[in-house]
Amino acid sequence: MTSAAVRTAFSAHDDARVARAWSALQDVLDPEVPVLSVCDLGIVREVRPRAEGGLAVVLTPTYSGCPATEVIADSVRTALEDAGLGPISIETRFAPAWTTDWISVEAREKLRAYGIAPPAAGANAASGHSDASRGDAVPLRFVPRRISPPEPALACPRCESDDTERLSAFGSTACKALWRCRACGEPFEHFKPI
């Protein structure tokens, strides 16, 4: 009789701890885009109880060489241990690869409000901006820039004009490109869709 009851009780206790962990993680911000939480970014893939006590947290890196990865792992561990949920083990999971499609709709709005043009939704599936680093099998057509078709319109996060252009394919962090608005004259960053 008791084994099922104990298991249920144990499981309910675990569920509560996992729920508390997810709640605490809402306050752990990305160090390079400090308007988004690690949950907003979609890099926390799983939180589960460990047999030996504490919790295991599975993180997926945004870019292979993202220098924020270790800071994020430390922040996650600290936040959960401070919430009394430790000990915490962090696991890195590469597959499935992180995609900007995992950034929530609300988070995209937070990005725009922060001054970063968010990635187009569904970037991983089909067409997107030409600075998308997609891994699909669409053949590339290389043409000199002067005769290449215009970039798909990207709205300026400040004035919402579509009269924008890409200044640099690479930006201040691995996940961003640098753009400029010709209407309001302001440069802005674009969260690259991958």
Added chain:
Amino acid sequence: MTTASIDVARDPSVQYLLRIGDTCLIQAQRLAEWCGHAPVLEEDIALTNIALDLVGQARAVLARAGRLEGERGGVPHDEDQLAFLRDERDFLNLTLVELPRGDFAATVLRNAALATFFKLLWQRLESSTDAELAGIAGKAVKEARYHQQHAADWLLRLGGGTDESHRRLQSAVDHLWPYMAELFDTDPVDEAAAASGLGPRWAELEAGWHAEMDPLLDEAGVARPAPRAFRSTGKRGVHSEHMGYILAEMQTLQRSYPGGVW
């Protein structure tokens, strides 16, 4: 005080992974030399961003290689030991990436050739029987595609730019082209990887590589030297005279201050 070098397992699967990880690592080391020296600020940022992606890829692949050493009965190593405590003959990167960075045209050509190669290799490695390598490949293929687009864009601009930019690009092709053959040389390490499903023989990537590189170089208006018998042998551990200098710079801190951390 200096730290002794480590001995690396002579297992073909480990060697297959080291060829990938070391090529990423040394290419990143060369690209990092551009930090503060690129012709324009945007390229300074681009080249170092690409280097950062490559370091991340190298780290993941070398970490896998080091654990595999243990699984195959050898002494396991972590990625830092493999990067900083191996001797020259135990590095298995392509000779192409250890050559001096040259001018911007040479860097652009090397980036285009390497990113095209890696994009094709990562695509195949996504179905590796090694689940961890397949996962790394799923991430890296997107990065390689972005690197390829960027390098190809510059390659066309240099080829169709001024007489001087065209001359420099042609000179880069003349100098670097003989080293491209090594990318597609196949040996028992490739055969073992193909047999176990770890990854493709690199020779299998040659047709796809030419299908993307040839039209690009044609459009840039540069001629390729005729094929020669010369073969570089970096991926078998026999390097050019430039390799030792890279390792001296890259390894000096860990050799001089063993186990030092930031």
